[in-house]
Amino acid sequence: MTDTLDFVLPPALEAHEPPEARGRTRDGVRLLVGRRDTGAITHHGFGDLPDLLDPGDLLVVNTSATLPAAVRLDRISVHFSTPLPGDDLLWLVELRRLAGKASRPYSGGGPGEWIPMPGGATLTLVGRQTDRLWQARLSTPVVPYLRRHGTPIRYGYVRRDWPTAAYQTVFAHDRTTGGAEMPSAARPFTPELVTRLVSRGIHLAPITLHTGVASPEAHEPPYAERYEVPEPTAALVEHVRARAGRVIAVGTTAVRALETAVDATGHVQASAGWTEHIVTPEKGVQAVDGLLTGLHEPKSSHLMMLTAIAGRPLLAATYQAALNEGYLWHEFGDVNLLLPR
CATH class of the missing domain: 3.40.1780.10 (QueA-like)
Incomplete structure (x- = not known):
């Protein structure tokens, strides 16, 4: 390459x-x-x-x-990436550790582990797709859930949240x-x-x-x-x-x-x-x-x-x-x- x-x-x-x-x-x-x-x-x-x-x-x-594809929890943020073909509830996600206004890759988690999400939903880690991406299943349709509970993905160089618009x-x-x-x-x-x-x-x-x-x-x-x-x-x-x-x-x-x-x-x-x-x-x-x-x-x-x-x-x-x-x-x-x- x-x-x-x-x-x-x-x-x-x-x-x-x-x-x-x-x-x-x-x-x-x-x-x-x-x-x-x-x-x-x-x-x-x-x-x-x-x-x-x-x-x-x-x-x-x-x-x-x-999409407002980031859902923040107390210590980590879940970045929803793309659905997997044939299953709208199974998505690739990245887990990131919150560090002030920024975030860093989070290496924790394991297959079968479930993460309580805002609004009473549950995210279950199915298995790793890559070193940083998980296959994960949300207990409710993802896109409507993100519209209610997500924010746009923001990286450290952007100093504050901005609306999805x-x-x-x-x-x-x-x-x-x-x-x-x-x-x-x-x-x-x-x-x-x-x-x-x-x-x-x-x-x-x-x-x-x-x-x-x-x-x-x-x-x-x-x-x-x-x-x-x-x-x-x-x-x-x-x-x-x-x-x-x-x-x-x-x-x-x-x-x-x-x-x-x-x-x-x-x-x-x-x-x-x-x-x-x-x-x-x-x-x-x-x-x-x-x-x-x-x-x-x-x-x-x-x-x-x-x-x-x-x-x-x-x-x-x-x-x-x-x-x-x-x-x-x-x-x-x-x-x-x-x-x-």
């Missing part, structure tokens, strides 16, 4: 709260653009996005809603299910900006991929996640590609879904289910030309995907520019547009 980009991320460049709490609008974040054909790196506001794209380009967006994108449409973490590349979009994009002749198409919990301590590759690429989206991708337009994924989740849907002939087909597809520089990409994404942590597995799309030299130069110019990282931070030409 290709080594991922490594660098030192100063704590001062971590976004501690949404831009709205910093006196800005949702779309008031910065946009760092890197172009693979020329190697040029330029600096913009996110509101410049319509002018940076060409008529006929296609933005593929993730419509997954964000702060973790929803303008594209989230199905609140009966969702992902454990926000598809954050789409967070800066507003209805007004979407209108400007459409007015310029830029297409938008939906996919859905419900993300599981990340680990801030271990940069693991993603595991199986639920996705759907609907027929109209697959057809529009093929239409744009046939006319030499650019398919630009909004977020790494959209890349994963689209690349999963590529058939043996290199065409995107409608599909749905669970994907374990991992994009690496060795495998490359077939459906995606560009990527709009947040800034990722050092050695993150997501950086393999960015390397596959942008190439190592451009990615390294882009991240150095982000560090030099004080861009903000993480889900409430600034964004990065990687273009092929």
Whole structure:
């Protein structure tokens, strides 16, 4: 597996709260653009996005809603990740020890152990899926339970809780299910900006991929996640590609879904289910030309995907520019547009 980009991320460049709490609008974040054909790196506001794209380009967006997937107890927090196929009550969960405003991995627990949960529910640990993830069964349907008793997953760099609405994108449409973490590349979009994009002749198409919990301590590759690429989206991708337009994924989740849907002939087909597809520089990409994404942590597995799309030299130069110019990282931070030409 290709080594991922490594660098030192100063704590001062971590976004501690949404831009709205910093006196800005949702779309008031910065946009760092890197172009693979020329190697040029330029600096913009996110509101410049319509002018940076060409008529006929296609933005593929993730419509997954964000679940309030963390349930806090006295000493530990349970992070609900994804259900296991065929059983809506059996989920992958991560147990984390509460430590002030942050949390750390919790190594305790054993198969068969049950954990009393708020509201009279019980969580039973079935067995380990990985070193940090358990298969666990909740005594009541999980999503309605989380809507009553959960809070959004928050990592240590975010200093206080924010309501679930702060973790929803303008594209989230199905609140009966969702992902454990926000598809954050789409967070800066507003209805007004979407209108400007459409007015310029830029297409938008939906996919859905419900993300599981990340680990801030271990940069693991993603595991199986639920996705759907609907027929109209697959057809529009093929239409744009046939006319030499650019398919630009909004977020790494959209890349994963689209690349999963590529058939043996290199065409995107409608599909749905669970994907374990991992994009690496060795495998490359077939459906995606560009990527709009947040800034990722050092050695993150997501950086393999960015390397596959942008190439190592451009990615390294882009991240150095982000560090030099004080861009903000993480889900409430600034964004990065990687273009092929």
